[in-house]
Each structure stands twice: as structure tokens, then as C-alpha cells.
Amino acid sequence: MSAPTLNLEGMPGRLAEVRPEQGQIPGFVFSDPEIYRLEQDAIFGKCWLFVAHESEIPSPGDYVTRSMGEHPVIVARDEDGRIRVLLNVCRHRGMRICRVDLGNSSHFRCPYHGFTYKNTGELIGIPFQNEIYGSDLDKSRFGLVPARSESYAGLVFATWDERAEPLRDYLGPMAWYLDLLVGRAEMDVIGPPMRHEMAANWKLPAENFASDAYHTLHTHASAAEIGLTPSAKWAKDGFHISAGHGHGVMVGAPAARFIFAEELLPQFARRLSPEQMTVLRQMAHMPGTVFPNLSFLISAVTLKGRFVSHTELFQWQPLGPDRIEEHTWFLVERDAPSDWKELSRQAFVLTFGPSGVLSQDDTENFTNITRNTRGAVAGRLSFLYEMGRGGRPMTGFAGPGEVYEGKYNEANARAFYRRWLNLLHAAA
């Protein structure tokens, strides 16, 4: 990590107001255009970013189009089955080569001048190449720009940083919890992700999923009133876990009963360690964020007299200091009973898609905070991130990371902004 000096005019003083360990995060980090501009290189140009789940592109030729920060990418499975992440920008004039959400193709042809690329990124065709460029144009120099890509537990990540540490190292202790999330069984993404835009800064939802169990008490009080959750303080008990490198996860516990399909217990036990099984058995729910912008949730509700859990991924794609696209994927165990799968999907749509009765109220918070912090006075305000400060991690929890007993804590938010600050400093 390089010394914390920044050349950008006015920025060093302002970043000095960000004091994660003191629990002080100033409002301007949620709305300042200069901060946003810095983040695009320092965060989204350096970190491992989620791009797809392997089940979305199961066969050779399958592809989906996604974003890495503000960069459009194609995530394709090539004819050898290898997953490629390619900048969706033609090397000739910058045109978007693939303009659809998904499909199957061995190659992509640019609509502008007809440059044609294999799904490995290799440039294979230029109309009238010899006549217009002569015979010595080296097409191998003009392939689609690849991002480095690696997978963990079916989650495909990519980075623009050639020197980035391996994905497994980047994930650190968080990998253990991703096993619980999507490694516990063969998981399938069902259908396409839901997508919508929202006038919010990307860090607000990322921080919320990493760290904020406290908001459930009031923001989501309606869920208890209509009987989806047992009480407004349903998310208070459990463990608050700083999972390294700015990643944060919370395990609600104890569960009143097992939240997954009982039929799958043998499969879970085969794929998870005994320690992981201990946590899976007591889990009531599990929200978290993989730094910077992939959040996730396992939650359980009572719906139609049945108790069912649902698993989803959320990504907060930055479009500007005050704008994000939210992408939400629903996942389910491939071998769960079909009626269980159906109820799980319905529980997800009812609670956490754009129409979700819990996620709706979150968007009200995220958009209002973003708008509020544009003003100079609120921008200079230091918000209160002190909950659990000075508390000591517990010992004896089965999983890794810095573990705090009780979910109402803000240690994960402090760790998130420490990581964020280090990356901004390192880039300057």
C-alpha cells in the first residue's frame, strides 16, 4: 500500500475527514462527483467484480452482457468451455459489439463496419481487409480487450488489474461464507436478473448489506406486522463478521427451525465442512457484501403457512455519484423439491425484487440519503458509525473472520470504508 498522499487538488483534506476507525464518515462520499471519478479507477478498475453465475451460461457459445463499473462486458463461454470476459467495445471505432442481454453465438460482429470477433475475443474478420489495410495488418493486435477472470463456487468475477491477487486471496475469509451461500448445493440462477435504476450512491446499499442489521428494526417493521417475519427485532441476534478486505457478512442465529429443504441435508453435508454445517444448521438468515458492490442474502419467511428460505445476489452498478443500476439474481438449489423451489421464488419476488415489500423501503432510504448529502452542510456532516466501536471480537465461532456477537454493530461498515479509503489513497 503506497503512502496516503493524494495529488488531486482539495482531495487530501477532504479524505482526511473520512475516519473509519473513529466511526466518522462524512456525507460527501455519497454524492461528490470527484469522489465518484476517483472510485472508477481506484475501486472499479482494481477490484475483482462479479459478472455472472456459471449457471447463466452453461453451454459453449452462451453469453450474457454485463458491466464492470461503467465498462460494458460480454461474459461468454467459448467453444472449449472456458469463460471469457471481454470489453464490449470494438477495437476499430469503439462501437458496442453485442447489444443484447443474452444469447448463444460463436462470434460477435460489430454493426458499424462489420469487424468480427470470435467469442474468445480474437479478431477474425475485417471486410475488405487486404484491399484497405494491405496484407500486413496484424489482426492479433486488435482482439477484444479481455478482463482477467476467475470463478469461486460458481460465481464468476473479473478484474481489469493484471497484477491483482488471485480471486481466492481477494475473497479471504469471505470465501468460507460464499460456500454457505452458493456452494452448499448445486445452485441455479433462475431466469434473468431483475434490473432497475435508482437515484442512489452505490456505497449505501453495499454498506447496508455488509453491516446494517439495525435498520431492519424500523425500516422493515412492516414485514413483522404482516406476519412475514416473527417480530421487528428478528434480525438482532446472531453474528456480525468482518470477513477481511472490506467484505462483511452477518449470520442471523439461532434459527427457530432449519431454513433450507430438509431433503438436501445429505448434499449440504457432502459439500460443506463440519464447521460450515454447524453454522448452516443454526442460520436464520445471512446478508453480506463482497467488496465493492456484490451483495447477497439468504432470508426466510413464512408464506402461505409454510416456512421457506430464498437466496439472491444483488449488484450495485455505478452510473454516476447519484445513480445505480440494481441487478438482482434469484438462485435455488437444483435438487430441491419443485414445490419448495416455486415457493422460494415467490417469497423472493414478494420480499426482495423491485416489488419486494422489504427492498422497497430500502430504496426510499438510499435515494433520500444520496440527495441529502449533495448540500455542503450535510456533505461535511460526519455521520455516526460508532456502533460496537471498541468491542472485542469473540472466540469460538465456527467460521473465520473477526466475529462479533450480536448483529447490531457497525464494525463491517467501518471495515468497508477502511478498505475503500486505502484503495483511493493507493491510486493517488
Add this chain to the structure above:
Amino acid sequence: MPVSEQVREEVLEFLYREAEAVDAGRFEEWLDLMTDDVQYRMPVRLTRERGEAPDRSDQMQFFWDDRQTLELRVRRLRTDFAWAEDPPSRTRHFVSNVRIAPGPQADELNVRSYVLIYRNRGDVAGYELISGERHDVLRKARGGWRLARREFIVDQAMLGVMNLGIFV
């Protein structure tokens, strides 16, 4: 087979009454316009190459509701904690291009319409628009027409709304 003027008049009246009930926040009255076995759906729309069907997903839908879950949504709106819609959005459901055909059952009609939904919140001048086509099935029940099925085909793959705290 065209339907009678009388039926056409009743269907239009139904659609306008429904729009008025949701825009006025009379959600219990709105629920009363549904059959007990109502299916209320809104498939995720996709951008695909022309001819590469389908351009919407039957696997993932923004609404996947029935009578029970719609009642839950309305009950929630009546709690003191439904922040996304309290204070409420100002909405206006504009319904047009209504086409009516015989339905799957003798007492049912297939009703298609175009819908433009305007939504404005708080003290901002900006607004959200949702455009789409409804594929409805209306059934004669409890002395009048009732909504037995709605599929709302939204005209965006990336929704331009902060949430779907309103009905379509």
C-alpha cells in the same frame, strides 16, 4: 368474434374503475375487483436479437402474485411502516387501446390494453413512467366483472423506477 357494445361498455367501465381505485389509494376496493384465484404477473423483459424469442421471461417476474400475496401487499400499505409509499406516490394509470375477445372459459374475456403509469413522489418535479401492455382475463363473478389474470408486459428491460411499490 366481436363482443357486444354492452360488454365493451362494461369492460371499459371496469378498467377505468380499477385505475381510479389504485390511483386514489382505495386498495381494498381494488382487491375486491379480483377473483379469488387471480394471477397477477409482470415478466422480466429482455433485449434480444429480432426473431430470437422470447423477449420476456416466464422464469422471473417482477410480480408473482396471487390473491394471498396481493392482500399481504395491501395490508402492508396499511401499516405505519410502509415507507416506500408513505407519504404516497401520486400516480395516474392511463388505459387505452382496449381490445376485447372471448376468453378461455365461457364466462371469461381476454382483454388487452395499453397502459401508461405516471408516478411522482415528494417535492421533486421529476417523475417515473411505466409503459406496458396488459394481457388480462376478466371473469363474471360476484355480480360483475372481476380480474382473474393479469400479465403486464413492461416496455423496459431496465426499469426506470426506484421500486415497484405501486400496482400495474
